[in-house]
Amino acid sequence: MYRALSDRAGLEDVVVEPTMTAARDMSLPCDEILAAVGHVVYDWSLDDDTMRWGPNALDALGIGTLDRITTGRAFAALVDPGSLATRYDAIHDGSSDAGGGVAFQVQYSLLPEGRTSERQLWIEEIGRWYAGKDGKPHRAHGIMRVINERYEQEQRLAYLARHDELTDCFNRGHLLATLDQTLAETGSSPKPLAFFIVSISNLRAINEAYGFDVAEKTFATVARRIKACLRDGDAIGRFSSRKLGIMLVHCEEDDMRAAAERVRAAVRDDVIDIGDESLAVTVSIGGVGLPRYGRTASEAVANALSALHASRRLGSERFAAYKPSAGSQADRKLVASQSRALAAALAERKVKLVFQPVVAIGTRKPLFYEALARVEHPDGTVVEPARFIALAERIGLVRMIDDRVLELALDTLCERPDIHLSINVSAETIGDSEWTARLSHRLAARSDLAPRLIVELTESIAINNVEEAATFVGMLHGHGCRVAIDDFGAGFSSFRNLRLLAVDFFKIDGSFIENLPANSDDRTFVRALAELARSFKVPVVAEWVQDEETVALLADWGIDCIQGTLVGDVGDQPGSPQP
Missing domain, CATH: 3.30.450.20 (PAS domain)
Structure with a gap:
């Protein structure tokens, strides 16, 4: 050779x-x-x-x-x-x-x-x-x-597995792993630590005023400034879209307020120049002393978030240190119990779907069915989303729920080629490439499913991150799916931004519909929403419709579709289509 x-x-x-x-x-x-x-x-x-x-x-x-x-x-x-x-x-x-x-x-x-x-x-x-x-x-x-x-x-991929690409700080997973490891190393002779969560209070306002790119650059600048004021052994990471987490070694509880002041000064002392814009940034900080008030990263996070909420009640640019109370400890035990029950239900595939029809206002013919998640507990009770979605978002399980809902909805569409379904997704899912990949894989095998699938985003999700939402909507349209804005009107959003999303339906929030005949303010608001949607040339669905008097008002204003107990209760199976 x-x-x-x-x-x-x-x-x-x-x-x-x-x-x-x-x-x-x-x-x-x-x-x-x-x-x-x-x-x-x-x-x-x-x-x-x-x-x-x-x-x-x-x-x-x-x-x-x-x-x-x-x-x-x-x-x-x-x-x-x-x-x-x-x-x-x-x-x-x-x-x-x-x-x-x-x-x-x-x-x-x-x-x-x-x-x-x-x-x-x-x-x-x-x-x-x-x-x-x-x-x-x-x-x-x-x-x-x-x-x-x-x-x-390989080195780049290894780096990104531990770091946030925007800020070059640790990502959330590696930050918390570092905190867990540091707490474990203290052993029987614990050294004082502190864990801060820093929230950029006005980042959402910057996003709305100047756009996503400016907001991201602002966040990165804040992270760099804070990182520069830390000491050897300290660690900083991106905790969420608007928050940073900081681990401070050799930091006594009495020193936490001075450390928080250094962080605030690093952010506020100079304006942030992004292109032609000069921006002032405000932060709120919640901190917890460790290991006294937490021996694991999860305990530290829960207590730091509790302190952050307390700091916000004091006003912007404030710091609060965690102090335990009987009420907060009881709440945490309840959340822990509910978290275990929800995790067990997901592991045992106890999430199911129920269905409610959306019908044409004139013919009452079902156009599609909204697929709604329910969780079955071991005792046979069925829990509605209002009781578990917020918890799932808080403990990081909401993506698993969205995955299961997608799987069940597509299975139902395969079994019922005569119907169309809509599903709801969380804010976490619109940026989840794995969810997108699973959808693409299923639709590639069955091209007939996409035209019969509608994905609903709440108005607040869509507007809080317009660019990411627009990318998500574009992906869905590329596959042939349709998209609806749910809870339309609840967020009092920028209608210009909503128009940029090019969605296929608006669903007016049911809180404006349930008392429509008796509430003149709701009538004025819903009529304005209907006129706005018509200017977009987008069909409108009114939710929570309960009586014919409401239907008559909606029909006069040009509402296209209705959903609620008047035209169909929630059921375990979607009904048969009308001829």
């Missing part, structure tokens, strides 16, 4: 000469093929430490003369001492040769010193060593290749 090596004494058995006709008839010799793809072949005699190389070794490895790598010891001098392993380590790992040699694989780097190349090279080496009569390694041969590009990509 490698003619340059086999021509030399003792190297005939380094590789086996191909015997297939196709290999013998190749127009290029194998050494040129290996060189062309950047592979370097070597043979190493461990008895006398001599190494023999393929003809492209000098160019591939950036070595000036072959004399620098004629022995294993000389080559080892080029290896970065900081490498975790070398070829020598891989061969002398305690393995034994049963007669056919022992395969090894190792990765290390070569430093620029002693080479013509000025860059560090990462090498992947795959080979096999053979034992002598004494059972010790006697000879080895293998192939090396430079893997700088792959190594850099």
